[in-house]
Amino acid sequence: NTAPCGDAPLVPYVQTVHDRAQIEMARGCTRGCRFCMAGMIYRPVREKSISCLQSLAGKVLAATGYEELSPVSLSAGDYAGINDFIRLLITRYRDDRVAISLPSVRVATLTQDMIQEIKRVRKTGFTIAPEAGSPRLRRVINKGIDEQEILETAARVFDAGWKLLKLYFMIGLPTETSHDIHAIIDLCRTIADRHRGKQLNVSISTFVPKPHTPFQWEAQEHPDTIHEKQRLLKRRLHHGMVQVKYHDRFVSLLEGVFSRGDRRLGSVLQEAHRRGAGFEAWSEYFNYSLWCDAFAACGIDFMSYLRERDPDKLLPWSHIRCGVTLDFLKCEREKALREEPTPDCRQGVCNECGVCTQLGLTPEIAATHQQPYLVQQVHHTSENHSVWIRLHYSKTGTARFLSHLELSRALARAMRRAGLPLQYSQGFHPLPRIVLYNAVPVGIECLGEVCDVELRQPVAPHAVSAALHAQLPPGIAIEAVSELTKERQPPPENAHRYRICPAPGCEPSWMDRTTLEQRVADFYRMPTFPITFVRNGITYTADLKKIVLHLTCRDPYTLEFDIACTGSKTPKVAVIASRIMKRDEHELRIVKLPVPPSDTSSLRSTA
Known part of the structure; x- marks a missing residue:
């Protein structure tokens, strides 16, 4: 609860990835997925209290004007008070139509109550991560879910009205066989066949061994082998309602090299930069041959970094201590090869990973059923006192590069930050009732443009102008505000x-x-x-x-x-x-x- 956290993040005026407010619910995860570095180095679990999260959510939403809030952690569904907290957020921000979205959640934690609460405002996306297609391989990686749980979760999501579900899988995992690849195909086909007309987005990533995990000694598969598996999945999952995406195999190769690299790779980074490398995550900028030339110029065989490592030899990161002991990682590796699961230590069984004893920490679990917080609700009324106001605004300077949709989004968020009681449309995807009459071309400035806004209750025009003045992006200014006393009509323009x-x-x-x-x-x-x-x-x-x-x-x-x-x-x-x-x-x-x-x-x- 006392850890520093940002409650006033920068808000971009153009649309970006993860364009929503985020608050951190917890740190650490003790599920023990054997491929996950974050799950090892961020132990133990430390959850914020519901009252702390409530305060943080209010500050972030007031400072940003976002219409969507995402409580995040390594395993959001495992938060002890997740159902209480989601119910609190939905109730508190119902009039402001703040939607709640969760990152990838474990199948067992996506309950019917959670789904019903989230859909009360707006259906945001759902993502579940089976990681492997077969029960055997899920035991190897310690992903303790069975196929029936996956199918039941997909059914709950689609039956609640969602039309899209995202699934995450990995290929190239230790001990993987062709049977495991075909199990991914069978699982996706089963879901698609049971839910005709629904969309499945299947994301396939390549397993990259990470330091401080039980799989840090394993080999990474050759890019050619990965490519064959990707082609097989793409071909066999060719279905109108199934979309398959996968990572570039050569990008994954570089990730594997630098993930378990040593100090010699510093010269490679400098050489690649001199040759023009940059923005490698963008496919249009990634140049694999450039990196091959950089490695060759430094005299380094980069494929050697993908090899299997000897558990009894020192690794480039052996001098770094994260709390988890080397003996625990070796034990987990042996259990993976025997397909043995390791239980979650938050259930009361200590697995002796070494974190609590070496770092002097203990798990902190939030209390559940905190009813005093749930009764702090906003009074909702069905009476209609809505009014329309008309704004005359200008868009000059660098703001001229905002598109019509970006301008609409920037105005809506500024109005939310200003505390204006916006009226929203009805239906599954409520939007603020804001009307911009002219789509001014990108790059062109404008003066005296008209925007009509419906408010749930009257606000004095001078108060609207003053509140917006402090919240609008540079280059956007309010020239005049008036209340529309008659039926709203678009401004005449021929x-x-x-x-x-x-x-x-x-x-x-x-x-x-x-x-x-x-x-x-x-x-x-x-x-x-x-x-x-x-x-x-x-x-x-x-x-x-x-x-x-x-x-x-x-x-x-x-x-x-x-x-x-x-x-x-x-x-x-x-x-x-x-x-x-x-x-x-x-x-x-x-x-x-x-x-x-x-x-x-x-x-x-x-x-």
């Missing part, structure tokens, strides 16, 4: 108005008033202004004289024009500006302007 001027850092001399007036004169003098452009891979031809309604020189370095709203086959604004000005798009700063009501009727008649 054309879009844009301003062109030199981009920051560009020499403006080519855009003086004489040049601008010449561009305007050339445009109006030409009977037609045909251009070709490409959208969605299709080439179109358009006449700008039918699209650009007005073209005006405003000052020595500014041009304004109006574009008729003619549909999806209109060229992009940047293309229009570039063709009129006869300059590259990156040399132009383009700003979308509000069209005054007095101009609307004239634009309508012109269009």
